[in-house]
Amino acid sequence: MFFSNQPARLLTELDHIRISKLLQRPGASPQTQAAVDDLIHSAELISSYQVPANVVTMYSQVLMADGHTGEQRKLTLCYPHDADPAAGFVSVLSPVGAGLLGLKMGDTARWPTPDGGTATAKIVEILFQPEESGDYLL
Template sequence: MLSSVQEMRTLTELDHTRISKLLPREQAGSAIAAVLDAADLVPAREVPADVVTMYSQVLLADLATGTQRKITLCYPRDAEPATGFVSVLSPVGASLLGLPVGALAGWTTPDGQQASGRVLDILFQPEASGDYTL
C-alpha cells in the first residue's frame, strides 16, 4: 500500500490553518491529520508552483489503468466528485495535498481497495496565479 504521507509534503500556512479547523477530534488519526502533522509549512507567496495546494487543478494518472483525470482539490462544502471537485478530507484529496508534480499518491477506495495515481501536472494553482487567500 502506498502511504498518503510517505512523500514529502509542502503546505501553505493558510491551507494548514484552514484545514486544521475543519477536523473534529475524532479525525485525529486520519490521513489528512497525518499530512498536516508531517508537512513543511511555507507562506503562500513561497509555495512552489508545482505543489498541490487548495483549489489547485491537478492532472492525475491512475497507475492501474493509465486513465488521466482532472481533479480540483477543494474544501468539503465545494465538493462535487462527479465534476472533479474532490474534498481535501476525502482519501483522494488527502493523498494529493502538498505533493509536487511527479509524485505518487495512494489512497483506499470506498470499497476497501488500494488505488494510486501520479501527479502529472498542475493545470492551475491559485498561488502561482497571485491569489494567496483562496
Template sequence: MQKTLIRERLLTELDHARLNHLRGAQLPPELADSLDTLDIVPSREVPADVVTMYSQVLIEDLRSHERQKLTLCYPEDAEPHQGFISVFSPVGASLLGQRVGATARWRTPNGDACEAEIVTLLFQPEASGDYTT
C-alpha cells in the same frame, strides 16, 4: 521512474490554518496525520508544482493509465461528478502537498489500494497570484 515524496510535502500557512480550524469537523485520520508531518511555507513561497487547496491537477492511474482532471477543495465545495474532490476524501488527502511527478496513494472506502501519478498542475491559486483563496 515513479517517485514518492514522503516528508517533502508542503502546505501553505493559510491552508494549514484553515484545515486545523476544521479539526473539530472530524478530519479523516489520513488527513489529520498529514497535517502533523507536512512542511509549512508562506503562500508566496510555495513552489508552482505543489498541490494546494483549489489546485487543479491532472492525474494518471498507474494501473489503467486513465487520466483524470481533479480540483482539490474543501468539503462544502465538493462535487465529485464534476471533478471537485474534497480534501477530506482519501484521494484528496493523498494529493494535498504533493509535487508534480509524485505518486499519490490512497485506499477507497471499500479498501482497494489506488495510486496515481500527478502528471501536471493545470492551475494553482498561488502561482496565479491568489494568496487568499
C-alpha cells in the same frame, strides 16, 4: 498509517490553519480525519508567497494518470462544501483529496479504497495553482 510510503508534503501555512479548523468539525470518517490530521502535522509548512508552482495546494487543478489504467483525469482539490466528485471537485477530507494535498508534480498519490486496497495516480501536471496565479487567499 493512511498515507504510508508517500513523498514528503509541503503545505501552505494558510491551508494548514484552515484544514486544522475544518478537522474540528464533524463530517469526515474518523479514519480520514485522523489521517489528514497526521498529514498536516507532519508536512513542511511554507508561506503561500513561497510555495513552488509544482505543489498541490487547496483549489489546485491537477491532471492525474491512474496508476493501473493510465487513464487521465482532471481534479480540483477543494473544501468539503465545494466538493462535486462528478465535476472533478474532490474534498480534502476524502481519501483521494487527502492523497493529493501537498504533493508535487511527478509524485504518485496513494489512497485507500473502500475494499481495503490502495489506489494510485501520478500527478502529470498542475494545470492551476492559486498561489502561482497570485491568489494567496483562495
